[in-house]
Amino acid sequence: MSEESKPVKGKGKEKDKEKEKEKAAKKLHRAIDGLSKDQVSQLLDLNPALANELGSGSNDDPNAVSEALRRLNLQDIMTGLASSGKNVKDMGAYKFWQTQPVPKFGEDDPNKPVEEGPIRNQTVDEIDKEPAPLLGGFEWSTIDLLDDSQLKEVWELLNGHYVEDDEAMFRFNYSSSILKWAMMPPGWKKEWHRGVRATQSRKLVGFIAAIPVELRIRDKVLRASEVNFLCIHKKLRSKRLAPVLIKEITRLCNLEGVFQAIYTGGIVLPRPVSTCRYYHRAINWQKLYEVGFSPLPPNSKPQFQIRKYAVPERVSIRGLREMQKKDVGAVQDLLTRYLAKYDMAAEFNKEEVEHWLLHHKKDALEEQVVWTYVVEDEHKKITDFISFYCLESSIIGPSKHSNVKAAYLFYYATETGLATPTDKEALKTRLNALVSDTLVYCKQYKFDVYNALSLMDNGLFLEDQKFGPGDGQLHYYLFNYRANPIAGGVDKKNRLDTENLSGIGKTQI
Template identity: 50%
Template sequence: AKRRPKEDMSQYKFWGTQPVPRTDEVVTDEGPIEPNKPISEIRAEPYPIHKDFEWVTVDLEDEAENRDVYELLSNNYVEDDEATLRFDYSAEFIKWALMPPGWRRDWHLGVRVKTSRKLVGFIGGIPARVSVRGKEISMVEINFLCVHKKLRSKRLAPMLIKEVTRRINLTGIFQAAYTAGVYLPKPVATCRYYHRSLNPKKLVDTGFSYIPRNMTMARMIRLYKVPEEPKTPGMRLMTAADVPQVTKLLRKYQSKFELYHMLNEEEVAHWLTPIDKVVYSYVVEDEKKRITDVVSFYSLPSAVIGKSAHSHINAAYLFHYAPSDLGAGDKRLQQIIYDALILAKAASFDVFNCIEFMDNAKFIEPLKFGRGNGDLHFYLYNYRCADVARENVALFMV
C-alpha cells in the first residue's frame, strides 16, 4: 500500500478528535481552541479500561514504584529508527523530571496488569507557566508516555492521554505542551538534533558515528579533542546561593524568545542545582562576585541495544543557559558552550547534544556539532498559535 502523506488529516483517528490544529490549517488567530469547562462538566470518574488492566497513580517517592517506572522506560521507551539505541533515563532522573515545584501525584498516571501488578503503561505531567508569544499561560508539560512493547497498537496511548487530560482538567488547566520525534497534528515548531563528539572512538565502536571517507580515527580524535579545564575565568559549579542571580539572568535572556518556560527562583533551584549524574550547572562569577553567565546540561544515557563492547553511550544534553550581555556577542556564547563541552568531557560524557533552537545556530558550526537525523517537534494542546521560528523557541523538555 502506498504510504499516505503525514499531513493527511484523515489518518489520525485519535488526534482528529482532539483540540489541536489540523495539519492543513493555516493558523492566523491565537488562543484556546476549546473554551475552559466548568469543573461540573468534567467527567468525574476515570475512563473505563479493559478488564485485565487498572489505572494507578504512581508514587515516585516510593522506591519500588520509582523502580517500576524506570524498568518500564528502560525496556520500552524511545529508540532511534534503526533500533540501535534506547533512552535510559535513570530512576533518580525520572523523579527529578516529574517532581518540580507544584508537582502532583495524580499526574503520574500508570496502567498495571490486574493479576501480576506489572506496570505496562505510563504518562507524566508537570505544571509549568509557559510564555507563548508574550502571553503567560498555566499549562502542564507532558512527558514519558510509554506503552509496553507487547501491548503496542491497541489504542492504549490515546486512553492514557485522555485519562491524564481528565485529571488535569479537574484542576482547572486546559493547555499543555509536549515534544515528540513523531509528526502529529500539528507542530508549532520543528528543530533538528545536533551532536558534538567528545569520545569519537566509542561513538564509532557503538555504531553511533561513522568515520567519514576522508578521515581516520586518529584524525577524528584530534579534531574533537578539548582541553581539560574550562577557559572562561570565573567559571565554576553553580550552588544554591547562586539561584537568585541565575534566575534574573535566565529571565532576562529568555524573554526575547517566543516560547519558553517562565522559571521562578524555586524552579531554578529545582532544575539547575547540580545533582550528580542528573544535572550539571555552571556559572561565571566576576571579581565583584556578580554572576554574569550560566550554562547547564543534563545526563541522559542511551543503552546500546545490539552487541557491543559498550553497554551505554553517556550523552549530555544542553539545558538552560544565558550568556552575559557584556558586549562580546556571539563569541561569548561560543565560549561558554565550549566550556560546557570541556566540563562534559571531564565528567566522562561521550557526546554533547543540543537542538537547533534558541541561539544555538551561532555555535553549532564553530564548535563542530554534526547534524543528526532526528527532528524534535514542539506541540501545544488546546492552543492555536502561528508557527514559531526555531530560533525563537526556548522550551526545554527533558
C-alpha cells in the same frame, strides 16, 4: 498465562509482520488519499527532512508529492526519514488527533496569521470525575514515585520499552535520579503520574506523566502542563492504549483547572508549532565509532577524527565556577531576562531554578543529573551561566560497551545577549566560549557525546563547536491552544538557520 507474558513463537512471526505491514500500508494510502493539496504542502513544510527525502518543496505538484508519499513506508511518513525503524507509529493516530483540540493540517491559510488562544473553552464542572473504562484485563493506577518499588516499576518500563533510535541500536536509559528530577519539580502532583496495570499480574504496562509549567507564548502566560514519558509495553502496542492514556492525563489536568499543555515528539502529528533539529558533538569519538553512533567519514582515518574532536584541557573564561545555592536568585533573574527574548519559554520562580539547575551535593545517594556553571565578575555579579544534564542510552545489540553517556545542553543566559541593540557577534563569541568550556567539564565527567537542539541562540555556536547535524527532529506541540508558527532554528531544507535564530526558549527532557 497473562497477555504480556505469552511467548512469541518464531515460526509465524515473519508472516505476522508482513500482515501488519500490509495493514499499515493500506491505512497509510487511505490517509494520504484523504489529504488535500494544502495539507500535503503543510505536511512537507513542517517536516523538512521528509521533503528532502522526496526531493520536494511546497511549490511542487501536490499530486506528484502524494504519489511519492505513497511509495514510502509508514515510518518514513511519520518520522520524515527514509528508514526502517522500530518505532513504527500507526497512521490511525491521526484519527484520534482529529477529535482533539489541536490545530489540524490544512485548516489555516499558511500566509495569514491566526488569532492565538485556546481552541476549546471548558470549566472544571464539565470534566468527568471518573476515568474512562479500560479494556478487560487492565486497570488504572496512580503511581507514587516516592515509593522506591513503584519508581523502579516506572524505570523498568521505560528502560525496556521507551524511545529507541530508528535502527534499534540505542534506547534511552533513564536513571531513577533523572526520573525524580524530571517528574517531581516544585508543585508536582502525584495524580499526574498515571499508569495502566495488567489486572492479573499487577504488572505496569503503560505510563504517562505531566508536570505543571508556567508557559509563555509571546505575550500570554498560560497555566499549563508539560506531558512526557508516554510509554506502552511493546507487546501491547496494538491495544490502542496511547490515546486512552492521553485522554486520561488530559482529564486529570483539567480537574485541576489546567486546560493547555506542551509536549514534544519525534514524529509529525497534527500540528507542530515548531520543529528543531538535534545536533551531536563527539567527545569520545573512538567509543562512538565502536558502538555505531558515529561513522568514519570517507577518506578519513580514526586518528584524524580523534584529533578533530579533541577537547581543550582547561577552561578559558575567568570567574567560571560551579553554581552554588547562593547564586539561585541571581541566576533566576538572569534567566528570566534572557528567556524574554523568545516567542515561547517557561517562566521559573526561585524554587524551580534551584530544582532544575542546582545539584545538592549533600544528597550523597543521588547520582548527579544536572551540572550548572556561573561566571562571577570582579564585582561578584553573575554575568553568565550555562547548564547541561546527563541522559544515558543503553546499547541494545552486542557490543564491547553497554552504554553511551550523553550530556544534553540545557539552559544558559549571558548579559552579553541582553545589550540593546544586541551585538550578535559579541554574543556569538561569548556563547562559543561558554560552550567550549562546558566541553572541558563534559570530558572531565566522562561523557561520550554532547547533544543540543537548534533552539535558543544555539545557531551561533553549533557549527563552530563541531556539533554535527543528526537525523532526529523534535517537534513542539501545544494542546488546546492555537499559535502562529515559531522558528525552530532550521530552514525548510532542515539546515541550520544562522540568520533567523530559533524563537524556542523551552528545553524538553
